[in-house]
Amino acid sequence: MPPSKLDEEYVQNSFHTYLKSSLTQAKAERLIEDQVLASAEADLMISGPALCLYFAALRCTTNPPSVPLPRATKSAPPLELSADNCPPAFLGxxxxxxxxxPRIQGLVPHDQHDLARIICNLPPISIPANTECAGIAADLRAVAIEISQRRTFQDRYASDLQAALDAGSSSSGLKVKTSFVPPPVYSDLLSPESSGYGYKKSPSPSSPSSVLSAFPSRTPSPTILTQDTPEIxxxxxxxxxALAAVLEQIxxxxxxxPHPLARLFRHDPPRAHFAAVSLAILEVATTQGIIIPDQNAIMCVSARExxxxxxxxxxxxxxxxPFMMELIAVGRDAQVMQDEDNEATIKVIERGxxxxxxxxxxxxxxxxxxxxRVCGDCADNGSRARKRSLEGRAVAFANRVxxxxxSISRIKAFRDREKEVFDVLGPRP
Structure with a gap:
């Protein structure tokens, strides 16, 4: 008889217990500062869970790897999360x-410390840095991104940050509060229990003015990036x-x-929302004439111009x-990646x-x-090693996007109207 699966909520509670201690440890090691915890900048939603996975890997003593879970009571027997009892939602x-x-535990101590720094977007200390660290960090950050896109994580993330902020005493003696606010809820629009899809008519991507005109007017937000700020x-x-173009593909x-994103909207609406926004960023990054890297500029769509x-x-x-600079950089690198893909395809065809x-x-x-996902083609010979390298680069770039x-969902002036965008453009059950 196969072992029973652990309760999903129990595993979630265990993860948040470890996340609080991991953030506190990272704060003690000066990997994360108090002001970063308080500001709850977007990357912390990635680096925080990734650090939790990193510390868990250092502590792991089993083969195959498993995670010891906190005991519900002092008298409860020890329990470990493994492939045998892991809830299906967390198996990946x-x-x-x-x-x-094994890759993390195989690093020497100073490379392990560099790995923690890379996870937190800090420069490695070793020169030259161990290239293995960047690939491991990309994988951990990729898993962290998926975790951070879960609504159950977002609803509890503020308390995790606050627990780390409250650990230890601040020099001023004042209690610092985290500013994290979860993004809007989209699952009320997209019922995963629905047996089919109906779609509202999306405004044409070639007519962006129709996109904005469909939104009700709002009182400007009390922030420098208000609804009336021309740049935003x-x-x-x-x-x-771009989001209209992505959703019209569905x-x-x-x-x-059905389009893979359509299936995701049915089974995991919060993740589908984040995926749609990321794909919209890629759409902007690769549409001819929008990103102008040599001029460090974006040719923005404008209903007035x-x-x-x-x-x-x-x-x-x-x-x-910072968002603008990274969007331009992503656009430049995406265009280079597409050029390299085309060249690689031509070479394969020429070889027959x-x-x-x-x-x-x-x-x-x-x-x-x-x-x-785990790549099963990871042997260290010739073409297989190259496949692993290419996969690692794809994961790292997907992480950036x-x-x-x-980041854009953390900008209040964008976030305040983001729900309205999905009201107008998103799929309906």
Whole structure:
């Protein structure tokens, strides 16, 4: 008789227990500062859970890897989370984490510390840095992104941050409060129990003014990035137009072969929302003429300017500049990736090979929708090693896009109207 699966809520509670201690430990080791915990910047939603997975890997003593779970009572027997008893929703996470455990434990101590720094977007201390660390960090951050997209995580994340902030005493003696606010809830619009799909008519991506005109007017938010801030308007119009294009791909897919994002909207609406935003960022990044890398600018869609509006980071308010700079960088790297994919395909065809490899850029899209998975083709010889390298680069790039999606959702002026976007453009049960 197979072992029974653990209760999903019990595993979630255990993870948050470890996340609080991991954030507290990271704070003590100066990997994360109090102001970062308080600001709850978007990347902390990734680096925090990734650090939790990293510390769990260091403590692991079993083969295959498993995670000791906190005891419900002092008299309760010890219990470990393994592939045998893991709830189905977390099996993928456990498998990717388990594949990193021997790689993490095989690092020398200073490389392990560098790995923790890379997870937190800090530069490694060793020169040159161990290249293995970047690949491991990418895998852990990819799992962390999937965890952070779960609504059950978002609803409890603020208390995890606050517990880490409350640990130890601050120099001023004042209690610092975290500013984290969960994103809007989309699951009330998209019922996973629905047996079918109906879709509202999406505004045409070529007519972005129709996208914004469908939204009710709102009182400007009390922030530098208000609804009347021209720069955030330009970015919103551009992203919402791209989001319309992404969601219309769902409506265009036949019912017998639905778009992967359509399936995700049915089974996991919160993750589908994040995936749609990330795919919209990719749409902006790769649409001809929008990202202008050599001018460090974005040609934004504008209902008021038919030819578009050229926007640079320097023209934006300070809170918007990091997002703008990363969006331009992602666009530049996405265009390079597509060029490399085309060159690789041409070379394969010229050699007469019948097996054309999946373009790395398409692999990025798959990871954004389906999440990271364990690669079974990881032997250290020739072509297999190269496949692992290409997969690692695809995971790292997908992480950047997903992190950018989390960042834009953290900007209040965008977040306040994001729910309205899905009211207008999103699929309905």
């Amino acid at each position: 996470f456990l498998a990717v984490w388990g594949a990193t455990v 308007d330009f970015i919103r119009e551009t992203l919402y137009s 409506t265009a897919s036949p019912s017998h072969n 038919p030819g578009g509006h050229k926007l640079t980071p320097n023209a934006c308010p300070e809170p918007l500049r 090979d019948a097996d054309i490899p999946e373009p790395r850029f398409e692999r990025v899209k798959v990871i954004i929708i389906d999440g990271v 997903n992190a950018l999606g989390l």
